[in-house]
Amino acid sequence: MIFTTIARELGVRDDQVRAALDLLAAGNTVPFIARYRKEATGGLDDTQLRAIEERNTYLVELAERKDTVLAAIEEQGKLTDALRAEITACETKARLEDLYLPYKKRRKTKADTAREAGLEALTDRLIADPEVDPAAVAEGFLTDGFADAKAALEGARAILIDRFATDADLVGEVREKMYSEGRMTATVIEGKETEGAKYKDYFDFAEPFTALPSHRTLALLRGEKEGVLQLTLDAGDDQEYENLIAARFDLPTARSEWVAKAVRFGWRTKLQISSGLDVRLRLKETAEQGALDIFATNLRDVLLAAPAGQRATLALDPGYRNGVKCAAVDHTGKVLATAIVYPHQPQNQWERAKQELAGLVASHGVELIAVGNGTASRESEKLAAEVADLIAAAGGTRPTPVMVSESGASVYSASEIAAAEFPDMDVSLRGAVSIARRLQDPLAELVKIDPKSIGVGQYQHDVNQTALATTLDGVVEAAVNAVGVDVNTASVPLLERVAGVTATLATNIVAHRDEHGAFTTRKELGKVPRLGPKAFEQCAGFLRLRGDNPLDASAVHPESYPVVERIAAATGLGVAELIGNTRVLSGLRPQDFADERFGVPTVTDIIAELDKPGRDPRPEFKTAEFRDGVEKISDLHPGMILEGAVTNVAAFGAFVDVGVHQDGLVHVSAMSEKFVADPREVVRSGQVVKVKVMEVDVERQRIGLSLRLGDEPGQDRTPAKRERNKGGRGGGRATASQKPRGGRPQKNNPQKNKQDSGSMADALKRAGFGR
Structure with missing residues (x-):
């Protein structure tokens, strides 16, 4: 049932969903399944796999809730075959709760009291005989707690309204009608015009629920939370809803004023409020999902931005009064020197700063000058350009100034990761190091920063933080594993993002590397404490190294090495000669090397990887050239x-x-x-x-x-x-x-x-x- 539902929703086959869920249940990671288990899943990618995983969680929770609801209703002796079938067939939690409404344990209501007093018969009589005088009829139903006709009629009305509110079909229909036809309105709270000026565009606002984009919904909700905006959920024409209610219960509203008023009262005091709450929650959830999708896409693009590569870099973290913080790093990102210069106001030590920076460039063979894009960035970029010109005039190779986003650099500077990396370095200088390294390799450096601090999202503080963290962690994991990681140079934070590598394993890998030297083969990973066969299976294909076996530097998984050996034997070439040999590889037929374990999809990937081993999916490095004289x-x-x-x-x-x-x-x-x-x-x-x-x-x-x-x-x-x-x-x-x-x-x-x-x-x- 769950397999079929997910398959239908995602447009894939049942067996693909079943295989994916079986692999996930066995402890396999999404990146590993997407890359190395294509035969089993029919080639599902990581996005589809995560969708399957998420939807499965929802449907399992729904199934468990169904069991709870069925048991609760059966315990009351009210579970019919028809109701069981309805509950079993419902596909959403909202519909399930609608069906459960009449049976849910609740505090005693006025309707319950009225029923106990026998007033249900009065309700039915007023509906059946719309021409009668309600007050006169009510006189025959007086009892304790309902001592006069007015009280009895109020009790009868409470019973009728309770019927409306617990009718699953009516509740669902009203909710959908309100969402599809209603609109959100906003007005400014009197006296908040100046304080809430940033929400001025919402001071007199109205838009259909279905037309509200995610950023606008979240803006409205924030304005309300800050006490600036008054939000109203306008359902539309009240009469249409009253007619809907009357038709559902075949009520004689045209012939009975009492019934008509009861319907109107029920709509305005019960169904309109409950449906409004449901619609509001739906709007918020939809807006949050939209914000998460945008954040995830932007984060993926930033993480997979083109790396400048292994080139010595001088970073400038601009500032005015507190100076420009500088850090020179070598091609591996190792810090060579740091400094603080004061070229801008109020010190204005321009020439002195230029000479000092030129000295750093010359001493360390700097090829790139990374300039943080914050305060004083254009002035600092001009300084970098003059330093580059000075080097060129002296006969050296002119370094290239590049503007770099410094979002999250300050967060990194004060983090435990930065403190562990640079315990003796001033916090302000750590940010400059981060700027330099993120130019060399954005992915490797940005994984050290909480994704929420990278600054590419909308309303990240307004969405569900658990969902946000889960979504962004998935993006980071996918990005890291798409690129691959050099096990001999990677930091602990980067290794933690590799499929199958926990924080403990990442620490152990680095500790083993520090103690025993660089890994020379992937097999040596088995010597790392607590890195067992399962963890090796998950991570090995994503960890790269240059050593004895040329395949260890590729995305070919060690389990597939025998396939490469068969290909080499068939071509008469050694593995090293085969790698990069496009002429030979382009002539191979994947089906000729497939077997029961490694099918055509995997062999196709292996041949493609042999053709361009360790290829980086990121684009070529390119920088924007800002126009001279345009600085503000x-x-x-x-x-x-x-x-x-x-x-x-x-x-x-x-x-x-x-x-x-x-x-x-x-x-x-x-x-x-x-x-x-x-x-x-x-x-x-x-x-x-x-x-x-x-x-x-x-x-x-x-x-x-x-x-x-x-x-x-x-x-x-x-x-x-x-x-x-x-x-x-x-x-x-x-x-x-x-x-x-x-x-x-x-x-x-x-x-x-x-x-x-x-x-x-x-x-x-x-x-x-x-x-």
Whole structure:
């Protein structure tokens, strides 16, 4: 049942799901299964495997809850065959709880008391005889606790409303109707206009639930939490809901004023409230999932950004009063020297700083100068350029200045990992080391930082933190194992992310390496304390080393070495001669070397790996070249075409660093001539792009950019674009709102797209840009 359900939802076969769950239950990791067990799963990738794992957890919990509910109802003697079938067949926890409502133990209600007093008969009589006088009929049902007609009628009404509230089909239908037809409205709480100015765009706001994007929902909820916004869930036309309730129970509302008022009261005091709570929870969960998806995608892009490689690097962590912190590292990331220079205000020791940095570059053969992109970054980049020119003028090789995101560097500096690596180094200098290393190899360095601190998410503090941690850990694990890890140089934090390697094993691997020297074969990993056969099976293919066996530097798993030997024997070449021999490898047929254990998919992967052993899936290293003289927002003007780097991708667009300390926004409507449903279809974090400046608001620190270089500032393309796309996303010129370095946007505007064109504020409204 569970296998079939998951298979149907994911569009795969039952046997694939069963195999995946069996492998996971046996202690295999997702990266290992995705890479080395393709025959068993039919080639499911890591995303599908994680989806299967997550969905299986939900369905197992649902099945366990069904058993609990069935047992509870059976204990009451109320479990019918029809009810059992309904409970067994339900596919969601919400539906299950709807069915359980009438049988759930609860505190005694007014409806329960009225039933015990015999007032259910009064309720039925008022429904059956709508023409009667309710007060007169009620006189025949007076009893203890219901001493007069008014009290008796209130009791009868409580019974009727309880029927509404415990009818699973009605509750579900009302909830779905409210979600599909209702809307969220927001108004500012009186007196909070100034304090909550960042939520100004929501002071008078309304939008259908189904149209609310994740970032807007979370912004509204945050505004409410901070006491700035008053949120209302508008269900729509009350009469439609009242008619729905009446039709469900065949109630004579047209002929009985008492019944009509009871239905109205039941809707407004019970079903509207309970459905509103359900819809609110659904909106929050949907928004959180959207935020998690965006965060995961952006994090993956940042982790898999192009590495500069093993090149000696000098890092500058910019600052004004406290100076520019500097660290020189060799090609392996080993720290060679540190320094603090004061080229900027108030000390203004420019020439002295330049000479000192030039000395570090010359002494340590520096090839790259990494400049952190925080405060004083453009000034420090200019300093780096002058240092590079000075080296070139002296006959040396000119080092290349590169702007590097410093998000999370301060978090790393104060972490236990940094303290263990550099116990005697000043905290401020550790950040410079991190900046240098993340240029050389972003993945290896960023794994030392909590993913939430890398600064590529939306509203990370507003979503479920357990779900966030699980999602991001999965992304990091997938990224590390996709690239592979050099076991002889990797840090403990990096090794911890390898499939099958625990924190203890990572520590033991490094300790063994420090004591006995570098590993020369993968087999030697078996000598590491507590690294048993199962752990070796999971991690060996992802750990690389250059030693006696050339296959140990590849992604070929040791269990598959016999396949390579058969291939070598068939070609008459040695393994070393076979590796990289495209002419020979391209002529091989995988099926000729497959057997019962290693099928065609695995052999195909082996041949591909032999052709390009240890290939890195990351792109080629490239940096954005910022325009000289453009260092602050006031230097920008509409019409400029600049090169920049994408720093963050959100549901509504992408932020691009063009070298002015504040990132501009390319709204989704300005990314392509074609309709773009998801900005991630066009750009990714870290990508170098060319953009046109469309609008600049110095006072509000906002920059509007476009990827369509043919756009003209002031040009309004919204109406035509919206008509062409049937209003899906709106259009108009790109607009921007600022975000802190590596963080989420400071402001955005959630208003729906409008036909009118004008100020940047209007454009922001069309952008649906909300904090």
